[in-house]
Amino acid sequence: MKVLLDILRRENAEAAPWHQCIPFETADTNATVASALTAINADPSLRDTEGRPVTPIRWECSCLQKKCGACAMRINGVPRLACDAQLADLGETVRLAPLGKFPVVADLMVDRSGMMQQLRDMRLWLETDEPAADPDALAASYEASRCLQCGCCLEVCPNFYVDGDFYGMAAAVPVSRIVAEADEAQMADLRRAYRSHVYEGCGKSLACRDICPAGIDIEGLLVRSNAAAVWKRRRKGRK
Amino acid sequence: MHPVYIIGAGLAGLSAALTLAEQGRPSVLVSLQPSERAQSVLAEGGINAALDTMGEGDTVEDHYNDTLRGGVWLADPNAVAALTAGAPDVVRRLAAMGVPFNREDGHIVQRNFGGQKHKRTAYARSSTGKILMNAVIDVVRRHEAAGLVTRLPHHECLRLLTEEGRCIGVRIRDTYTGAMTDGFGRVILCTGGLCGLFPGHTTGTTQNTGDVTAMAFSLGAALAGLEMLQYHPTTVGIAGKRCLVTEAARGEGGRLCIRRDGALWYFMEEKYPELKNLMPRDVVAREMYFVRRDLGGSVLLDMTSLPEATWENKLSDLREELMHYLSLDPKKDLIPVEEGIHYFMGGIDTDIGHRTSLPGLYAAGECACQYHGANRLGGNSLLGALFGGQTAAQSVMGDVHDDDDVPAPRPFTGEEPLAAPVSAAFAEAVCEILLGGMGIVRSEAGLTAALDALSALTPGNARERCRLRLAEAMLTAARARRESRGAHYREDWPQTDESFRKTAVAEMQGDAVTITFRPLPERRETS
Numbered sequence: 070m071k072v073l074l075d076i077l078r079r080e081n082a083e084a085a086p087w088h089q090c091i092p093f094e095t096a097d098t099n100a101t102v103a104s105a106l107t108a109i110n111a112d113p114s115l116r117d118t119e120g121r122p123v124t125p126i127r128w129e130c131s132c133l134q135k136k137c138g139a140c141a142m143r144i145n146g147v148p149r150l151a152c153d154a155q156l157a158d159l160g161e162t163v164r165l166a167p168l169g170k171f172p173v174v175a176d177l178m179v180d181r182s183g184m185m186q187q188l189r190d191m192r193l194w195l196e197t198d199e200p201a202a203d204p205d206a207l208a209a210s211y212e213a214s215r216c217l218q219c220g221c222c223l224e225v226c227p228n229f230y231v232d233g234d235f236y237g238m239a240a241a242v243p244v245s246r247i248v249a250e251a252d253e254a255q256m257a258d259l260r261r262a263y264r265s266h267v268y269e270g271c272g273k274s275l276a277c278r279d280i281c282p283a284g285i286d287i288e289g290l291l292v293r294s295n296a297a298a299v300w301k302r303r304r305k306g307r308k
Numbered sequence: 309m310h311p312v313y314i315i316g317a318g319l320a321g322l323s324a325a326l327t328l329a330e331q332g333r334p335s336v337l338v339s340l341q342p343s344e345r346a347q348s349v350l351a352e353g354g355i356n357a358a359l360d361t362m363g364e365g366d367t368v369e370d371h372y373n374d375t376l377r378g379g380v381w382l383a384d385p386n387a388v389a390a391l392t393a394g395a396p397d398v399v400r401r402l403a404a405m406g407v408p409f410n411r412e413d414g415h416i417v418q419r420n421f422g423g424q425k426h427k428r429t430a431y432a433r434s435s436t437g438k439i440l441m442n443a444v445i446d447v448v449r450r451h452e453a454a455g456l457v458t459r460l461p462h463h464e465c466l467r468l469l470t471e472e473g474r475c476i477g478v479r480i481r482d483t484y485t486g487a488m489t490d491g492f493g494r495v496i497l498c499t500g501g502l503c504g505l506f507p508g509h510t511t512g513t514t515q516n517t518g519d520v521t522a523m524a525f526s527l528g529a530a531l532a533g534l535e536m537l538q539y540h541p542t543t544v545g546i547a548g549k550r551c552l553v554t555e556a557a558r559g560e561g562g563r564l565c566i567r568r569d570g571a572l573w574y575f576m577e578e579k580y581p582e583l584k585n586l587m588p589r590d591v592v593a594r595e596m597y598f599v600r601r602d603l604g605g606s607v608l609l610d611m612t613s614l615p616e617a618t619w620e621n622k623l624s625d626l627r628e629e630l631m632h633y634l635s636l637d638p639k640k641d642l643i644p645v646e647e648g649i650h651y652f653m654g655g656i657d658t659d660i661g662h663r664t665s666l667p668g669l670y671a672a673g674e675c676a677c678q679y680h681g682a683n684r685l686g687g688n689s690l691l692g693a694l695f696g697g698q699t700a701a702q703s704v705m706g707d708v709h710d711d712d713d714v715p716a717p718r719p720f721t722g723e724e725p726l727a728a729p730v731s732a733a734f735a736e737a738v739c740e741i742l743l744g745g746m747g748i749v750r751s752e753a754g755l756t757a758a759l760d761a762l763s764a765l766t767p768g769n770a771r772e773r774c775r776l777r778l779a780e781a782m783l784t785a786a787r788a789r790r791e792s793r794g795a796h797y798r799e800d801w802p803q804t805d806e807s808f809r810k811t812a813v814a815e816m817q818g819d820a821v822t823i824t825f826r827p828l829p830e831r832r833e834t835s
Contacts, residue, residue, distance in 0.1 A: 097547060099633075104547040107514075111732030129341065131513040133549045134629075136438060137345040152547070174462075174484045182461060185342060194450040200406035207408040211432060214408065214442035218344045246442070250406040 070095055072156050073118070074105060076126060077166040078176050086173075090118040095156070102151035102163065103130055103140050106177075128177035135282055138217030141224075142167055142177045148224035150282045168224050170231060181220050187236045191262045193243055200250035209293055213246035215283045222277035222287070228270050235270025238277040238287055245290040248297050256298070263298035310714040311336045311458065312704055313478050313491050315465045315520060316498035318346030319437075319690060320673025322444045323697025324496050329451035331705055336491060338460045338480050340515050343445045347500050347513040347674075348693060351437025352554035352626075353421060354429035355402075355694075356687035357395035361415045366426035368392050375688060378423040378588045379653070379681020380794040381809055382533070385831035387660045391679050391688075391695050398694050399430050405443040408432055410622065419622070420559040421686045423588035429687040434554045434626045437690060444694075465520050466726045468495065468527050468669065475669035479720055481727065488720040488727075494668055494707075496700045497524065498693075501652040501674040504730075505779060506739050510649040511543055511552040521656060521675055522774035523726060525781065530665040531814040532677040532826075533654030534778075535786035536795045538684055539748050541592040542609055543648030546633045550648030553609065554626055555686040557638075558585040560618050562611040564592070565642075566599050572610070572642075575599050590683040590795045593647040597748045606644035614639075647748060651689060653680040653795065654785075657813055662700035663707070665815075670703060672696035677811075682794020725770035734772050737765055738779050745783050751800045755787040781814035781821045788812060788823045 071094045079086040093105050106128055109115060115123045131139040133152045140151035143166040145159060156163065171179035200206075222238040223229045229237035244263060251259060271291070278287045296302040312328055314321045317339035325335045339346070360366040371392040376383055403409060403416065409430050410417045421429040432439035451457040462483045469477040469490060477492035497520060503510040504517030525531050541564070542553035558564070564585050565572040576595060577584045585592070596607045619627055619639060630638050656664050656671035658678050664671050672678075673693040680688065745758030762780055767773040789812055791805035792798050810825035 099547045101547045107548055111736070113731075113733075129345075131341055131345040131515045132347070132350055133514065134350070134546065134551050134633075136349055136435075137341075137513070139341055139345045155547075178484075180462075180484065182342075185459075185461075189449060189453050192450075192453065194446045195406050198404040200404070202403070202411065202414065204411075207411065210406060210408040211439060214432075214439045215435065216442075218342065243442075243446075246406070247446070 070098065070100065070156060072105075072159070073162045074109070075162055075164045076176070078126070079173055081175050082173055089121070089123065091115065091123055092118060098157060100156045102144055102154040102156065102159070102165065103133055105156060106151065126177065127175040136217070138219030138282070141219040141221050141282075143169065143224070148221040148280060150219065150221075153282055168220055170223055170229065171220060181218070183231055184218055184220060184223070184239050187240045187266070188243060191236065191240060191244060191266055192258065193240070193247055195247055195250055196255040197252040199252070206249040209249035209290060210246045212286055213242050213249070213290055215285055216242040217283055219282060221280050221282055225276040225280045227274050227276065228272045233270070234265060236266040238281075241267040241271070241294065242285060242287065242290055245294040248294045260298045260301075263294065268295060268299050309334060310493045312701075313338060313493055313495045314498060315339075315478065315495065316346070316500060316673070316675070317343040317459070317461070318498060318500060318673060319348035319441060319444065319693040320697040321496070321498035322441075322448050323694045324498060324672060324701040325457045326444070326448055326451065327698045327701035328704065329448070329456040332456070333705060334456050334458070336458045336460060338463045338465055338478070340462065340464055340483065342461045343441060345513075345515070346441065347516055348690070349438040349441050350511070350513065350552065351690050352434045352552060353556040353559065354419060354431030354436045354687050355399060355440070355690040356421070356424070356428045356685070357399040357430060357691065358392065358428060359396050359399060359416060359418065359430065360426075362418050362427040364426040366428055368396070370426060371395060371428060374424045375679070375685055376681070378685040379683050380804065382536075382681030382793065382811065382828070383679055384660060384828060386829060387678055389831060390660065390699070391692065394695050395691055398691060402440060402443065405447050407440050407443045419556060420586055422555050422558070422586045422592070423583070423685045424586075424687075429559065431556065431622075433621065434556050434623050440690065465499070466724055467523055468666070470527055470666065473528065474667045479724060481724075488724060489717050490720045491717040492715045494704050495670065496697075496704065497656060497669065497671040497675055498673045498697060499675045502655070502778070504735065505742055505775070505782075506649050507735050508548055509550060509739065509743065511540060511550045512650075517730070518778065519730065519771060519774070522778040523771070524656060524664075524666075524669070525778055525814070526774045526816060528666055528816065529669060530657040531655060531778075531781060532657035532811050533681075534782040534814055535789050535812060536653035536682050537649055537746055538589055538651035538653060538795050539593040539647040540650030541589055541596055541647055542645040543650070544630075544634060544643070544645060551629070551633060552648075552650065553630070553643065553645055554623075555589070556623060557609060557611055557626060560622055561614050562609050564596065564607055565610055566603055566607050567605050568603055572608070588683050588685060593748055594797055596647055607646070608642035609638075609645045610642050611638040612640055612642070651684050653677065653682065653684055661703035662696055663703055670700040672700040682796060726774075728769040728771060730771050730775055731768060734765070734768060734775070738762070738775060742779055742782065746786060748797060750786055750796070750798050752787060752798075755783055759783050759787065777816065777821060781823070784821055785812040785814055785823050788825075
């Protein structure tokens with residue numbers, strides 16, 4: 070299999086971006102963008118289409134099996150995980166660019182620490198040590214816990230921008246675990262945070278639902294959290 | 309109060325940070341990636357504790373015995389006694405954090421797992437690590453907001469700072485900016501297994517390079533049990549790695565078989581009528597190796613008779629994964645599986661309090677050699693990470709006497725020889741040699757050949773030199789253990805030899821790697 074990787078490169082945050090086109094060939098029919106980047110970085114003799122050397126491409130990866138969210142980037146314009154993007158499905162030219170809504174560190178690497186800061190801002194933790202454990206709460210908690218914090222949902226969201234009040238689904242999904250399991254004492258604060266950082270900013274485009282690499286039932290969690298945090302409808306018998 | 313430096317933000321690191329924070333002690337959590345990307349999220353099957361929710365009469369003593377027997381009597385009995393006694397509280401605490409364990413009628417469900425005679429493994433479908441990490445991250449976040457835990461993501465530990473044989477701090481580097489800082493105080497290493505020695509050949513992550521362990525070894529920390537690599541019986545090859553098929557597949561009724569004379573032979577069931585497909589991982593992996601060698605073809609995992617409800621409630625993620633990566637539906641297709649390197653029982657040598665041989669330095673989680681002996685039971689790694697991190701933190705709290713004269717962190721602007729990475733070519737060369745020597749079946753000749761090949765490699769920088777020493781220690785330990793025990797099978801020494809019921813301890817003496825065998829302690833009456 071032969072492809073041309075067209076990579077948007079940048080030495081650091083201040084440097085101007087430029088395109089480097091790298092021919093890549095592999096016998097592995099299961100090869101992914103992640104395995105291609107690994108192979109390219111392992112080969113110091115590689116040249117691009119203009120005969121220039123290919124310095125190590127900076128990108129992030131960890132699990133290589135779509136369970137950690139590290140390798141999110143724009144692939145042919147679409148935010149997705151590099152380990153989940155098989156070259157065979159991507160055409161002859163594969164365009165790679167960093168996620169666009171986060172500060173670029175270098176090449177395909179972006180600084181997503183703002184996402185983690187949002188979770189701290191929302192005081193996203195359980196105050197009680199007797200969390201709800203009914204099947205409905207557990208199911209919501211499980212689904213919400215699957216979030217990878219990859220940022221793909223924020224990338225496609227028409228309402229999210231960095232430093233805005235709307236925190237997007239990367240915060241709304243984790244908060245739905247807390248909403249599902251919290252006691253009433255914590256709900257007052259949670260409702261305020263949920264209203265201002267989720268409910269009031271979400272335009273319900275649901276672009277996030279289709280892009281989520283973990284396939285999280287975002288709509289289901291939103292409906293549930295809206296009911297609990299905005300309309301104050303929670304299951305009976307909750308303390 | 310000066311902070312404790314914790315290197316690694318996976319489950320062991322989080323557990324250590326949490327334990328310190330609860331006692332009012334600040335910590336700095338240094339990690340290459342945020343916790344969401346740690347290898348702990350890949351754990352699937354569950355976590356062991358003798359809660360006896362299934363009414364089988366399970367006890368802490370049974371958990372203790374299974375763990376020691378599974379590790380073929382090579383784990384420290386006092387450490388295992390503490391681990392298994394602490395396990396029920398660890399799991400209850402997780403439930404109190406809101407971990408959505410699978411439940412029935414309100415109680416936590418426990419499943420069968422390898423090498424255990426009772427249903428002891430609590431789980432969240434087949435993504436236990438991910439789901440559990442999420443809850444622990446949330447709890448630690450509360451202490452971050454309170455200023456007790458400071459996170460330094462995208463930071464790498466380059467070296468331990470030592471003084472007169474003591475660890476006095478760490479040199480770290482911001483991987484975004486390249487800026488280096490020297491931080492002073494106690495250090496807990498929670499850097500995970502040695503996957504980086506086998507790039508592309510393990511079920512682990514690319515972040516677990518083993519570089520910190522290699523560096524610590526070169527700077528004087530003793531390592532132990534390096535010959536004990538766990539090959540997980542059921543993995544599948546995907547781009548760039550081995551992908552785990554959880555042991556829960558067999559815990560829930562999956563069966564291993566191979567084609568023989570045109571029919572399927574369920575060899576584990578015939579050979580091991582009691583535990584069948586759920587023998588400890590070392591036994592299953594070895595049997596798979598032998599039947600494949602003798603019969604050819606692939607070993608297959610047969611999950612076709614599992615009930616529909618199991619796929620829905622217990623193994624939904626596994627089915628999705630197999631359909632995604634292999635285009636096979638385990639409801640109707642047999643899945644070809646192969647042994648793959650999954651866990652490192654050995655690592656940094658620690659005492660029962662997770663203290664290393666360097667005063668001031670502690671280690672917990674997979675990077676430490678503790679609890680698992682010659683073979684780890686499934687469900688004991690998440691437990692070992694949580695309990696180990698907690699224990700290390702408690703030791704730090706108990707050991708500190710020198711709070712007054714610890715300097716503040718300061719920038720380091722000099723040359724750091726350990727800053728240069730191991731090149732892909734060098735990593736590949738070491739990996740090839742290790743795979744040759746450290747397979748499921750080993751021999752004196754194979755290990756000697758591997759050591760000879762290793763000595764012909766020339767490291768290009770300091771980090772490569774550290775890796776070379778670590779690889780040499782691993783091969784030397786395997787060659788020195790002239791017996792077969794647990795994950796270490798020697799075709800030239802196929803019997804277990806009681807005189808080798810000792811821990812192989814690796815140390816650097818000058819420039820030379822030495823291996824000594826240390827007897828195991830007796831179990832204390834009070835533990």
